[in-house]
Amino acid sequence: MDGGRRGAEGQQGQRPVAASPLRRQTVTAMVADHIAGKIIGGEYPGGHQIRQEAIAAELGVSRIPVREALLQLEADGLVVIRTHRGAVVSELSAEDAVDLFEARLQLEPFLVGKAIERVSDGGIAEVETSMRAYERAIARGDDPKELSRLNWAFHTALLEPAGRPRSMAVVQTLFNSADRYLRLQIEPAKAQAKALREHRELFEAFRRRDAAETARLLTRHIADAAGEIVAQLRHEAAG
Amino acid sequence: MDGGRRGAEGQQGQRPVAASPLRRQTVTAMVADHIAGKIIGGEYPGGHQIRQEAIAAELGVSRIPVREALLQLEADGLVVIRTHRGAVVSELSAEDAVDLFEARLQLEPFLVGKAIERVSDGGIAEVETSMRAYERAIARGDDPKELSRLNWAFHTALLEPAGRPRSMAVVQTLFNSADRYLRLQIEPAKAQAKALREHRELFEAFRRRDAAETARLLTRHIADAAGEIVAQLRHEAAG
DNA sequence: TATTGTAAGATTGGATCCAATTCAGTTTGG
DNA sequence: CCAAACTGAATTGGATCCAATCTTACAATA
Secondary structure, X not given: XXXXXXXXXXXXXOOOOOOOOXXXXXXXXXXXXXXXXXXHOXXXXXXXXXXXXHHXXXXXXXXXXXXXXXXXXXXXXXXXXXXXXXXXXXXXXXXXHHHHHHHHHHHHHHHHHHHHHHOOHHHHHHHHXXXXXXXXXXXXXXXXXXXXXXXXXXXXXXXXXXXXXXXHHHHHHHHHHHHHHHHHHHOOHHXXXXXXXXXXXXXXXXXXXXXXXXXXXHHHHHHHHHXXXXXXXXXXXXX | OOOOOOXXXXXXXXXXXXXOOOOOOOHHHHHXXXXXXXXXXXXXXXXXXXXXXXXXXXXOOOHHHHHHHHHHHHHOOOEEEEOOOEEEEOOOOHHHHHHHHHHHHHHHHHHHHHHHHHOOHHHHHHXXXXXXXXXXXXXXXXXXXXXXXXHHHHHHXXXXXXXXXXXXXXXXXXXXXXXHHHHHHHOOHHHHHHHHHHHHHHHHHHHOOOHHHHHHHHHHHHHHHHHHHHHHHHHHHHO
16 A cells, blocks of 8 residues: 655653654655545545645645645656646546456466465465454454555565565556455455455465465456456546 | 657657647656667666756756656556655565566466457467567667567567557556666577568468467467576576 | 637646754763 | 864855746637
8 A cells, every 4th residue: 555655763651751763754755644544545536636735734744745645646657647637546447447457367376386485484364464453354344445554454464575675666556556346345344244255265375375275266366356347437538 | 669658649759840740758758768768778777876967957858757757657567755855766585586577477468369369360460560579679780778668569469459458558568677787688690580580470460360389389479588587697697 | 519729726846045964083980 | 382262254054035937717719
């Protein structure tokens, strides 16, 4: 969800402790997180015009960090900037969704295979941890934004052991660009139960270090989500 | 090579013609192109510190557009920015090269397959055009930067008909990040002859709309380049 | 009426100036 | 003699102000 924004050096310990434990955060990074949150949370829908002055006033900063934040968000695929016309929350056509998901389908199964080749027991434990966190969040009925974050954390845990940071960054961007549309699909209880079951199957195969099976499950997992999102987008476009 | 920088609305007709044909270019875009050129051309080697003030003075602009240009270049993978520490031309380890090229190996053969499904006769003609432009440039002995640009134009022509702009953007970024290291490999006459032969084979298979063969050739083409670059990087790291 | 031209307001792009952080060299205390 | 603390310049991050561009509404003309 974060996209690797720099500036935050760790958790943000809210309280003003003495000898403040490194809560250094550049204003640009704060603004970027703020806007990204609104977009991912659906508060700024696709097509929404983002006015620099409005954001600046809202956060009590100047327009400079807002502009630089928008540039980063454009790199993450969340907004589109046109010269002298400002930033608009990027919209996703059905074709774009197919585009993004098929790219993920090429990359993620491959990466998970590499991950299984190299993963340590600790890495497997981390996958289990993030899976359980996701399950707990569903049980608690957490909001979609949090669910999305944890869903992505699970995917990250699966792929991270591959040791391919550049590919991971690409996959992250692809995910970010479609993320908020997945939110609609992940809400219904039925879809949640399905995602949960698929995550468990994935983890089981991963734990057994069964590369072929894991790749197959991951492919199906992504393709399923893609199918539903594309159907939804086509439906919206028609209606 | 461009990465889709905005601001240029067409060719830049140098002369100050009456009714100037839309030579509008934002300063940020100019600066970004300038720095990108230096990096790709090898003038700024990996690890080189980029000082905002120096660039600003050199181009006679303020530091604001320089900073924003650097943000765009970071998205293109050409520089790395660390808070309060400025931008450094990104370096490529052998592991990074493997990372980048294997990602391309997942995406490009897939995309060329899609391209063949959908390509028109005009699209095939464009591939031939860009291939011939590359051949002429080699015959003329053009500089490595120009060769790199034309090599990429050929790849673009092969993949563009797939109609997958998001995937294309990803591939472009992956290419940009390794591009300038390929320069070293592309210079020797022997390597040039090989690249040229492979391009011809690719075009032939593409023209026949032989998806399987084209994908196979493209895979080998990319893998070959990857192998040489990785070997070179390992050599440098050792020596 | 449809189209073109024009002017005012809104909005973004860029320059200049100030603040915060980093870094290199030096000093100080052990 | 070395490590830690300090001091200054160098450098980046951010605020304020000005310029360039776009948008919208309205008027003029065919």
